[in-house]
Amino acid sequence: MSKKEGGNEKVNLESENVEVKSEEVEVEGRKIEVNVKGEEGGGGGGGGVVVVMDTPERNKSQIATPISKFEESPFSNFLNNLSPIKPVKAAHFPQTLNTLSFGSIPSVFTSPHVSSARESRFLRRHLLSDPSKPEFASDNSVKVDNDEGMSDAVNSSNEPKESFGSQNSVVEASNECSKLAVERTLNYECNDSPSTLPTGSFRGKSLSEFAGSSVTYVPLVQGMSGKGLLRCEVNTEGKNEIDPNKEAPGCDWENLICDATDLLIFDSPGDPEAFTKAAGPNLRHFGLASNEMQNMQGFGQASTSECGGDGSETEKPSTQPGDETQVNEYAENQNMKPDSSLTNDGMGVGQSERTDNEMVSTLYRGMRRRCLVFEMVGSRRKHVDEGSGSSAVQDTDGNLACNEKQLVPYKTVNESSRCILPGIGLHLNALAASSKDGKVVKHETNASGKQLLITSGSAVSLHPLVAGQESMSKSLPETSREIVPFENSVPLMEDASLAPGYVNNEELSQTSPKKKRRRLEPGEGEACKRCNCKKSKCLKLYCECFAAGVYCVEPCACQDCFNKPIHEDTVLATRKQIESRNPLAFAPKVIRNADTISETGDDSSKTPASARHKRGCNCKKSGCLKKYCECYQGGVGCSINCRCEGCKNAFGRKDGTDGDAEEEETDAYEKSTVDKTSHKNLLHSDVEPNPDSTVPATPLAFRRPPMQLPFSLKNKPPRSSFLSIGSSSGIFAGQGVGRSDFFQPQPQPKFEKPFESIQEDEMPEILQQGGTSSPISGIKTASPNRKRVSPPHCDFANSPGRRSSRKLILQSIPSFPSLTPNP
DNA sequence: GAGTTTGAAACT
DNA sequence: CAGTTTCAAACTC
Structure with a gap:
């Protein structure tokens, strides 16, 4: 890591790519000016920029050489001499890392959106970088390439775009980054159609995306020739991304954000590889970090997957079946990458492309x-x-x-x-x-x-x-x-979030987005x-x-x-128009008292009433016990605002007996579950899960927890569990408001798989309760461990937000470790 | 999967 | 603001 931070930059130059890059480099000024054909530079150690020249295959083998060697290698020195700028990059590296992790944040704050994006970028970077610290170095290189490649990628054919796209945008493009990002997206779509690039090339790109740096790794490690080229491209992309991050400070955050996103994605991928290869053991740390990052960013997923892919490359052989999630991903990635690397070009490419496109x-x-x-x-x-x-x-x-x-x-x-x-x-x-x-x-x-x-x-x-x-x-x-879907019809709003549900939703998603959304x-x-x-x-x-x-x-x-x-x-x-009539039309319908719930951790204890439906329901026949009722759907109790008749809302009756329904449900539930203690746990878990996943940041989650129980238990035991959990995490994040938690129940079934991964923490409780539900089973299958994790929920109740993060971390950690070991 | 029920949204 | 209609989700079979 430190090395990466040092600012080592790897430059993967393909004859074609190099040209472009060179141009880009010039633009940035910082970026390396290296046009080397056939020569590869690997490496990079801590501060020096590493220039990787990919000549088609042979280079790859060379590339395989450890980065450190690279740095030390005369060639690297030469490169360094060539580009005075490098030093800067090197600096960038560290910065990028730092910025990613932290430094960038401030800038982010400057502009809300941007900031968010920035943060995400940072996170991403961290995640990505973390996963494969070695990659950082590579990342740096990647950044450089990206910078160069960015423009190229943008301008260049689809291929570059895809792979580069993300990274490139991140890179430096700074101002252009945003544009590039957009273009990328567009390009991607185009790319989606595999036609543009050969499968192999695609894979290569994808691979490159994975890990920018990792890509470089791959070539080196595997010493693939043909693939190497692709990878090189990828690397360039990855570099671009990275660079952006570094540059981010300099560049506008917005641009950075765009870039960051790209970078993050790439980084993650790259990280794994670099990580596995270079860092090996360190990888886990990175992985953890990356996982966290991912959790934070969501971006991490891509990165992780990429990482996995990278790892797969390094590990191709399916070294780590053990890591379920990652392994699978890797497998997929491998399919993608393998082409570049060696194995299954056809397989990987075809599928990978398709999947990629999708x-x-x-x-x-x-x-x-x-x-x-x-x-x-x-x-x-x-x-x-x-x-x-x-x-x-x-x-x-x-x-x-x-x-x-x-x-x-x-x-x-x-x-x-x-x-x-x-x-x-x-x-x-x-x-x-x-x-x-x-x-x-x-x-x-x-x-x-x-x-x-x-x-x-x-x-x-x-x-x-x-x-x-x-x-x-x-x-x-x-x-x-x-x-x-998670969101369901009724988004919960946090009190904090002002008007538009959007904001709230986003915030929520961001804050606890991980769980919910996922x-x-x-x-x-x-x-x-x-x-x-x-x-x-x-x-x-x-x-x-x-x-x-x-x-x-x-x-x-x-x-x-x-x-x-x-x-x-x-x-x-x-x-x-609609907003003109009703400014709050798009605002979350359910408002949770952020104050009360948000971080008190009362969730379980607090009455669901804390969260309320803005407008209240008007139920007459459903007794507020069905999803017809928005309050119920939102997992909140009815309030004074409600005009419902015969309200039996389990989450809270408008008459003020919020707890009644819940209590009843809980009672029943408890009865069902012999152990009271266990029951509490379940409750907490239920509650917590949602909060964690969905509301970690938002208070809603807390309130919902109680709500959720009812759902899970009475209403829809199977679903509820899932829904509450899965939906809460995923949905909340998505919609921002607590709603997701409650709603989730419905959606949950669908989310089963997704939840599995995500809901791990939450799942346990659910499983316990309704556990039987298929979704749960699915979850179990997905990650048995997760269930285990769930117990923590109890703790989580105290600090929902923390939980979510913790959970994520835990989960993420495991996956990475697996990866690293294998390599 | 079709049909019914329900209540929010839209309209008057 | 109240009443009615429209609408699509939720629910049932």
Whole structure:
């Protein structure tokens, strides 16, 4: 790590790539000016920029040489001499790392959105970088390349874009970064169509994306020739991303954000590889860090997956079946990368490309939704840092994902993250679940379940802003929607969040996005909200997607839908109209008392009443015991505002007997469960899970917990457990408000897989309670450990926010370790 | 999967 | 603001 920080930069230059890079480099000034054909520079040690010249194959073998050697190597020295700038980069490295982890944050604060994005970037970087500290060095190199490659990638054909896309944008492009990012997304879409690049090339790109640096590693390690080229490209991309981060301080945060997202994605991928190879043992640390980062950012997912992929490359042989999630991802990644590396070009490429494409599309979609969310983004940067950071990452991830399409494995992760990301705001919701994503997630979730959780969280916050581009909306929407489901119809709002649910949602997602979103994501994809509008054109609040501020996605069965990026103008106009009539129309319907609940940790103890539906319900026949009731759906008790008749809301009756229903439910539940203590735990767990996942940052979670129990226990034991847990984490994040928690129940089923990864912590409780539900089982399968983790929930109750972060960390940690060991 | 129920959203 | 209609989700079978 330190070495990386040192600012070593690796430059992978392909004849073609090099040219471009060289240009880019010049632009930046910092970046390396190296045009070497056939020569590879590896390395990099702590401060020096490493220039990797990839000549096709042979270089790879050379590249394989450890970075440190590289630095020391005469060649590296020569390179260093060539570019005085290098030193700066070296400095950047450290900075980037630091900035990523911390330094950048301040700037982020400057502009809410940006800040969020920045944070996410940071997180991402950390995650990415952390996972493979060695990668940092590589990252640095990557950054350099990226800087150069950035422009190139943008301008260049799709290939570069994909791989580079994410990274490049991050890199330096600084001002251009944002644009690039957008272009990337677009490009990705294009890229999605595999046609543009050969599968192999794609993979290579994807690989490069994975880990920028890692990519370099791969070539070196494996010494692949043909693949090496691709990887080189990838590396360049990765470098770009990294650079951006470093540069971020200098560049506008926004740009940085875009870049960061990309970088993060790439970094993560790269990290793993670099990490595995270079750091080996250290990897875990990074991995942990990366995991955390991912959790924070959501972006991490992509990174993790990528990392996994990298690791796979290094480990190709499937060294680590043990790491379930990562391993699977790796496998996928490997498929992708392998081409570059050696093994299964055909397999990997074909699938990887497809998946990548899907991923990308989903990512884009997420972006779009995010765009919608933008408004919200800023709000919770702070929270995000831990949890939100991940969320932000997710957003970026989404971007990254786009870039990383190639990285199929990432996709799943990314997707999940995306979903989570979407959670950020209403838009986020949209992001959350794209059918595609959901699919991907399913596949990958198993392997990367942990990662997914993390990533999801991270991704949420930032991406929307950065990616935000609507162009991507179509692809994104699907993904985002998956996420949305979590949101369900009723987003919970935090008191803190002011008006628009968007903000709240985003904040929430950011703060605790990881859990919620991820949960959501998984389920979401499938369970996520999908509207079925036939007459409203999805331009009225009848439409859940529209109401959530998200674009309709593929999963939607709506007819004559205008809630699509294509009709953005119409959507916005309609929104304005609706808002003109009711400024809070898009605000979270459920408000949780942030003050009371937020961090008191009372969740379990506090009455659900703490959270209330803004407008109150008007139920007459449902007794507020069905989802018809928005209060119930939102997992909140009825309040004075409600005009309901015969209110039996388990979460709290409007008459003030909030606890009644809950108590009853709890009682029944307790009865069912012999042990009271266990019961409490369950309650806490139930409650906690949601809070953690969904509300870690937001208070809502706390309140919901009580709510959730009812759901899980009485209403929908199986679902409830899942829903509460999964949905809470995922959904909340996505929608921002606590709603997700409650809602989740419904969506949960869908999220099962996703949840598994994400909900681990929460799952346990659920499992205990309703445990039997299929979702749970799925979770178990996904990560048995997670259940174990759940116990912590009790603690979590005290500090929901912490839990979420903790949980994520724990999860993330395990995965990484596995990876490192194998290598 | 089709049909019914329900209550929010939209309209008057 | 109240009443009615429209709408789509939630629910049931």
